[in-house]
Amino acid sequence: MSEPLPDEIDDDLWDEAHRRAEVIREFLKRNPGQSTAANVADLSAELDLSQASAYRLLKLFRESGTVMSLVDRKPGRRTGHRALDTEREKIISSAIKTYYLKPTRPSVAQLVRGHCQVV
Known part of the structure; x- marks a missing residue:
């Protein structure tokens, strides 16, 4: 920190x-x-x-x-700081919207397999 x-x-x-x-x-x-x-x-x-x-x-x-x-510090990342670059954030956001935000959600493993085939 x-x-x-x-x-x-x-x-x-x-x-x-x-x-x-x-x-x-x-x-x-x-x-x-x-x-x-x-x-x-x-x-x-x-x-x-x-x-x-x-x-x-x-x-x-x-x-x-x-x-x-x-001075005490708050644990974790500072507000607004991202661990991933913008391109990876977009890929993850797209996968969540496309495959996961549905009434019948896939498992995390299915989400990863499904998205890896698209990319």
Whole structure:
């Protein structure tokens, strides 16, 4: 996932990122060397996150040192982003309209076989 743009961050997310940054800064002051599992367990409790998330945020903050790196991101693709190119989207859309949007729908396997014969 990529970092959100500043204008995409609402105030609550920004405030939480600042809180996390302060907690992590204090953690790094108390634990300047290598972090232990017990230390990270304490950090995760303080952040109210899983240990895996605490490790992830700690790594992100160590790499960038910015509050922006700690802003929660929505999972998945950004709105409007397509995984397939336009031509493939057209082929899939055409197959759905031609073969699948009928009162008696074929199975997915029949849809694939039927469309593959056309293309």
